[in-house]
Amino acid sequence: MADSTRVRFAPSPTGLLHIGGLRTALYNYLFTKHHGGAFIVRIEDTDQSRYVEEAEQDILDSLKWAGLNWDEGPGTESAYGPYHQSKRSELYKKYAEQLIADGYAYYAFDTTEDIEQMRERLKKSGNPSPKYDSITRQSMKNSLTLPQDEVKRRLEAGDEYVVRLKVPRKETVRFTDIIRGVVSFDTQGLDDQVLLKSDGLPTYHLANVVDDHEMGITHVIRGEEWLSSAPKHMLLYQYLGWEAPEMAHLPLIMSPSGGKLSKRKAEQEGIPINVRDYIQQDYEPEAVINFLAYLGWGPGDDREVMTLDEMIKEFSLDRVSKAGAVFNFKKLTWYNEHYMREKSDDELLPRIKKVAEKEGYEASDDYLKTILGLMRDRVSRLPEVIELGRYFFEAPAEYDEKSTKKSWKEQTPALVQKYLDEISRLGESDFKAATLKEKLSEVIEAEGVGFGKLMLPVRVSVTGMGFGPDLFETMELLGKEETESRIQKALEVLGK
RNA sequence: GCCGCGUUCGUCUAGGGGUCUAGGACGCCGCCCUUUCACGGCGGUAGCACGGGUUCGAAUCCCGUACGCGGUACCA
Secondary structure (H helix, E strand, O other): OOOOOEEEEOOOOOOOOEHHHHHHHHHHHHHHHHOOOEEEEOEOOOOHHHOOOOHHHHHHHHHHHHOOOOOEEOOEOOOOOOOEHHHOHHHHHHHHHHHHHOOOEEEEOOOHHHHHHHHHHHHHOOOOOOOOOOOHHHHOOEOOOOOHHHHHHHHHHOOOOEEEEOOOOOOEEEEEEOOOEEEEEEHHHOOOOEEEOOOOOEOHHHHHHHHHHHOOOOEEEEEHHHHHHHHHHHHHHHHHOOOOOEEEEEOOEEOOOOOEOOHHHHHHOOOOOEHHHHHHOOOOHHHHHHHHHOOOOOOOOOOOOOOHHHHHHHOOHHHOOOOOEEOOHHHHHHHHHHHHHHOOHHHHHHHHHHHHHHOOOOOOHHHHHHHHHHHHHHOOOOOHHHHOOHHHOOOOOOOOHHHHHHHOOOOHHHHHHHHHHHHHOOOHHHOOHHHHHHHHHHHHHHHOOOHHHHHHHHHHHHHOOOOOOOHHHHHHHHOHHHHHHHHHHHHHHHOO
16 A cells, blocks of 8 residues: 555653553554554643653553554654654744745734633623634734734744634534544634744644644544544644545543543542553553453454454454443453453463562462462452462461351360361371361361361461462461461460 | 534443344343352343434434533643
8 A cells, every 4th residue: 555554642741641542542553553554652742831751751651561562653763753742843833834824824912811801801791602713813913903014023022922723704614534424613613723832832733733744644543522623623734735634533431420531530430540550550451451442442243352463453443432431440350350360370470479579578489379370260450369368478467357257156166176186187298288178077077067167267267368269278388387376376366 | 601522231332224022241130160259151130312203114314302521721
């Protein structure tokens, strides 16, 4: 193909990468890779006031963690670079001036106060949403209303100014969105968008159009929050004499309580919002990716689990749904459990080792692998293997009240004591799960009670909890000495 | 308010005029497996927002209404 697909993910370094941003990046990635095209990352750092130092690195790290490697972008420059908008100021300035020369834009010298006043005036006279538009610009200070020589004078004197798009009074802007079909807007509802700010940097609107054109972007795939400003962009393409790329506005990810999944809402509802949170909490990247892809897209058949490569093969924008998708945290958990269980002990070992070290536990690789095998079907995230399995590293400091109440009865101490006596007679090398289970069976048979009558109290004694992996395997792993001392201690604490 | 976009089980979705007594997944409930807790297996629960058309026939097409969401900045 002569015109191969080129898409971009264009985050703004104003904060850590949002989980919704990752989905936008993912859809861009899947789309372009499906067509054998390029995935470009462009940093939209035109807002100096909101710039966050560590944001860019976080965004890049998050993309890498998710497996979305870019063909062009920071650190991977090419002829289309640079990939930071802050390094392309000259370009935007040039095109802004071209637009002015062609009569599609103009200089505006109004101060923030001037505009504020205009808004207030209009509001008072009954206009609920005053805009700097084809009507109001006639009474403002700009190169359309000021005498030519004053404009020149102000420019030369270095007066602050912005460049605004001269949006026509009454026109209909129509374009086809890949996901939504034909959408149309009347220019009456648009304002004379600021293109170049007084600090000389462009706004998103100018910058994204210029860069998408200069970088040969063929498809713009972005969140629905951009749909409303798309007509301004279409106008810009037209005025600049460029062919606009294909547009696709993705449905938003919603919070369970409704509305765009904002930081505040997500936190309130216990949903981690930053990709960094998922990295820190040791989520499986495959799970996050799979979950995110399915939030608004699906292959059309019954498959729920898919690798990145399979998704690339299957992905198509016309299977993306139009309506917003509520973030279903339980489903993410399900995906995470699924992928975690699919992985081998060896694969998980380095990560679980890190968690153990962080918690201050020391253990051999074999020991950790055994715990992994015992715990992995019982936890939702990898670190929980350690968090819920502390008894593999230290004797229980206390015994779960509910489980104790349920299992520790009148006759219990005698029973447990009897079992303790039995296993004490075992040799170090006989302290195996099968034997330990056998011994327990012998005791309950001799005493004529049910299995649980003894097994549960022993479990509480050894782990402090009423549930968990196979008790006998656990005891074997802990070893004879540790196990016996724990049972001994429980008898003392919980009563004989 | 205005502009735009949307609306199938609680949630993510399949469905694109008859094959829909609407399928799958998560969740939830039950059963089986297991003398713990899980995993796993099996089964169940629950939905076409509403009102008009068009048509022999509509979840599917059209128009309204309602509701939801987004936008309305010298932020992206």
